[in-house]
Amino acid sequence: MSIRRDAPRTRAVYGNPSSPLAETTLNYNQVSLPATLTHQWNGSQLDIGYQYNADRQKTRVTFSDSSFAPAALPDLHQTYQSNNLNQYTAINDSAPEYDKRGNLIRHGEWSYAYDKENTLISAEKTGVQIEFGYDALNRRITKKVTKDNVTTPYAYLSVGDQEMAMLSGTGEVSDVYLYGAGPDEVVADITTRGQNFYFQDALGSTIALTNAQGEVIEKHGYTAYGLESGSGHDNAAFRFAGRRIDPETGLSYNRARYYSPTLGRFLQTDPAGTEGGLNLYAYVGNDPVNFIDPTGQWGETASLGLDALPVVGALKGGYEFFRDPSWINAGIAAAGIVPGGKVAAKGAKWASKAGREGEAAVKSVYNIGDKRKISVGEDRYRIPDGMPDKALNEVKNVKRQGLTRQLKDYSDYAQKERLDFNLFMRPDTKVSKPLQEQIDKGIIKRKDIP
Incomplete structure (x- = not known):
């Protein structure tokens, strides 16, 4: 993949620049906001148009291909009740529960548990148990999913704030992720299933995944708060606003906290307390159309195209880089993977x-x-x-x-x-x-x- 170093960015080419597999172009209005975003793939094209009000807030988003637009969801007529702590006390006939520190511990069929730092360490429903482990920098490094008495371990290797690779329970690299300019702008992955390219909207949400030939193999649409109405495929590891999705729970891992698109809010209270607002669970001040929260700590505007991008090297080179024994050993140490495929959720020096x-x-x-x-x-x-x-x-x-x-x-x-x-x-x-x-x-x- 090659990307022009225009500022602001206007074009990204996937594959050989002289014969690209796919191409993305971005045009701006007079106040430097994205006006049109065009993705050209092998045999198809999508144009996304954006309109704004005087306060630079989106008022309309259009899709040239309606199959990429959020599908109409069933009218569920949800009724919510909350207390003076802005905790939901009732959603229709269900009653969410919270612990004494304000963490959501039960909603619907799922139960959640946290450590003393309010970090989510487990999620459970009938027949499914999930355990999470974190390193000394509070980055998630393990996930262990037990379903119908069969346990599948996952481990993650990060460089800084970016998740760069996923490892199997035996310590083998199974997925490698390559990034653009933004901390959550995944542009490609290489997995045991093959090589894929990611395509985002102006918010940074993944809307399409292509194969190595540039053919669209997966589409994703989202409501304003990130509830998916896509193709039903789970190959795209990073979804709404560029964050990793846990397909088992439907939660987005936003680093410091977990976000529920179903509820449109975080499970945990704001680490900053009321410094970030009176509603400790609110997602981006309840303005998800214009802002994102990649850290789970504060809202910010999406930076797609607003920064110059470094040129991303060959995908094979990136894959071989993370298969280097020194990187694998570092990942094994960070994830607590030991011979025999066992995964221990523990921090690493x-x-x-x-x-x-x-x-x-x-x-x-x-x-x-x-x-x-x-x-x-x-x-x-x-x-x-x-x-x-x-x-x-x-x-x-x-x-x-x-x-x-x-x-x-x-x-x-x-x-x-x-x-x-x-x-x-x-x-x-x-x-x-x-x-x-x-x-x-x-x-x-x-x-x-x-």
Whole structure:
């Protein structure tokens, strides 16, 4: 695949540029918003048109081929009741249930369980049990699905915020994903089933999947909140707003939280608390037509075509890169895969390499103090990266950072103990609005990693 480095991007070519398998063109209106998005495939074409109001909000989306548009869904006449915490207490005749920390633990036929950090660790219904495991950076690294007493393990290898490969229970690479400019813009995958190309709409949702010959093999349509009305195929691993879908539960994995298109909201409360709004479960401020939330921490505008894209190398080269033994061993370590195909959901030291490098860079210039265990609530403890006299220091060597529960705990503790809370990040780290407000107020002092 080759992509022109126009800014903003206007064209992407799949395959050999002189004889492409497929091509995408993007045109903009006078205020630099996507006006038309055209996908040309082997034997077919789709034109998507966008219209906006004076506030730059979408008012109309048109499809030249109606088979790609969201199909009409049955009129379910859902009736919702909620309490003063914005929790649904009744949906028609069912009664969703929540734990004392506000996490949804039961809805319909599914039951959910969480750890002390409000991270989803299991989902269960009659005949199906699913377990999730995460690394030290809170990235999902394992999923174990047991259905009718047959267990299938999956493991995931990420580089930064991007999931780059999926491994089988024996540690073999089964799927490799290649990205464009955005953190969730998957442009191609190579799987044991073959090679596929992904095509998105302006929101970043996957609307089509083609084979290596550029022929459309899968179509997906979505309601405003991401409920699918597509072809019924599950080959596209990444769907609504570019996030990974769990076909068993229908939930989207949005990193810090899980999103339910059926409910149109998150299962867990906002890690930033009310800093992001009074409704702790709301998805992108209830404006899913114009915003996305790839991290589960804050809404943002979709960046399709707004940034220059790096040229994506040959698909075979990407596949061989992740089949390299050093990468496989790293993936096995991160996922906790051991010989014999067993998967253990445990964090890995390898996964925190970036964090250690960030700490080392800061410590080379600053005396951030020693690590010390602190109490941040009932049976809850944290270990900041350093605590010298009159300060609490934390290092986040990441591209994006929100006001997570961890940082909120540190902020509350520092204010209670009258300590300076210093947060070391990269100079180019993008922070959420709630976190930026804490920085602007001087509650958190932002400092650069050298």
